[in-house]
Amino acid sequence: MNPRNVDLVRIALGVLAADRSVLRKAGGSSWNAREFELTVEVGDPTVWTLHAEHLAGTVGFLSGDHWSFRFTQAPEAGEAGLPIEEQHHDRTILLSGGADSAAGALLSAVELGEDLSQSLVSQYSSTAISPVQQGIVGSIPELVPGIRQVHHQFHLHRGSKRLDGSSFRSETSTRSRSLLFLALGLAVAERAGSTLWIAENGFASLNPPLGPDRRGSLSTHTTHPRFLRELSDLMEGSGGHGLIENPFEALTKGEMFRRVADAVGSDTASTYLSNTNSCSHTDARYSGAPVGSSCGVCFGCLVRRAAFIASGVSDTTTYLVNDPDSRYNTFVRQKSIVEPLRDFVDRGVRARDVMAMSLPEGYTAQDALALSQRGVEELRGLF
Known part of the structure; x- marks a missing residue:
């Protein structure tokens, strides 16, 4: 593998461990x-x-912090690696288990068609997400017969104990997770000889802050077009493999869902997309909820629910907020951003909000404003 891509994984692991x-x-x-x-x-x-x-600038933009890096020589590998058969894949795709990545993997398979291949890359820390990822992978060949694909699934997270046996403190924001996900994806894409697809709707990527108190790293830049371009430039400039593309950068989530429905039919799209998980919270199980539950009231869930409505695709997801026995009310109240989101929708996205988005070169403010307004209009369907 290209040694710069190996290094990027090392760097991303260090960044995530420090961030956590x-x-x-x-x-x-x-x-x-x-x-x-x-x-x-x-x-x-x-x-x-x-x-x-x-x-440092790229990672700082991602996490909202100030970083400086020092590099030392890594030791030589103690053993020779096992021989790996060369494999070319026509596309490499990040598959998180969320609806956008699932839509991207399916639409890629439809576009590639029979006799071409794709390499799917997943990473998880919560074991609840692993079966969701595997379920998506298993359903794609049923919907697109003849597509060839391979699934690389990585289980990586920082340990709970320091070297001296004491417990780490755990910061829950961890905006740097996407750096590790992208580093692993680029490593796989380098071996596959292909571009890396990260499928994310453009509205969420821009992620306009819900209010003045949600700027900085509280509004995530995990798939922001500036971050993706800077990371790509960094890798290409250092001699690594850095080809990254978000083919849905100009679409809302509802528009992505509509494309899936156009490709496989609304009923099939409903089943496929409802079996994904877009929830920001993986700790509902501590409140007695089933593993992998969706709260229905975090930003990821609310945008997802709005996308189903806007696309006309039926949403059969089970959300804790709709529990008929109100068993999870305490958990739901703690996680809910319904009121801030309602205020955001009432206010809308203004030109001055777009000017604070740190758009990369070539991404016009007019395009960002139009996309954001379409995204807000989708959310308005919830209220």
């Missing part, structure tokens, strides 16, 4: 940005030192 282990202080529109100095072992410290400032 240093608590943010509550309050403030900047969400109390933290200062990180991270030392990472890499294959060629000289190359990465040249790109350290670019890396």
Whole structure:
């Protein structure tokens, strides 16, 4: 594998471990940005030192913190790796288990058709997501006969104990998870000789803040077009494989769902998309809910519910907020952003909001405003 892509996985693991282990202080529109100095072992410290400032800026934009990096020489591998048969795949796709990534994997398979192949890459820390990912992968060949695909599933998370046996503190925001996901995807794409698809609706990628108190890293940049372009430029500039594409950058979630329905029919789209998980919270099980439950009131769930309505595709997802016995009311109240979202929809996205989105070169403010307004209009269907 290209050694720069190996290094990016090492860097991403270090970033995520640091991000998970240093608590943010509550309050403030900047969400109390933290200062990180991270030392990472890499294959060629000289190359990465040249790109350290670019890396720090890219990771800082993602997490909303201030980063600096120092690189040391990684030890030589103790053993030779097992021989790997060369495999070319026409496309590599990130598959998180959410509705957007599932839509992307299915639409890619439809586009590629018979006798072409795709490589699907999943990463999870919560074991509840693993069967969701596997279920999506298993259903694609049933819907697109003849498509060839391989699924790479990675189970990676920071341990609970430090080397001295004491417990790590755990920061729950972890905006840097997407860096590891993309690093793993690019590593697989490099071996497959293909571009990496990250399928995310453009409205969520821009993620206009719900209010003045949700700027900075509280409004996630995990698939923001600027972040994706900067990461791609970083990898290409350092000699690694960095071809990343979001083919749905200009679409809302509802528009993505409509494309799935057009490809396989509304009833099939309903079943396929309802079996995904878009919930931001994986801790409902501690409140007695079934593993992998969807709350129905977080940003991911609300945008998902609005997308089903806007696309005309039936939503058969079970949401905890709709539990007939109200067993999860306490959990739902703690997670709900319904009121902030209602205020956001009433206010709408304005031109000045777009100017604060840090759009990359070539992404016009007019396009971002039009997309955001379509996204808000979809959300309006909930209220």
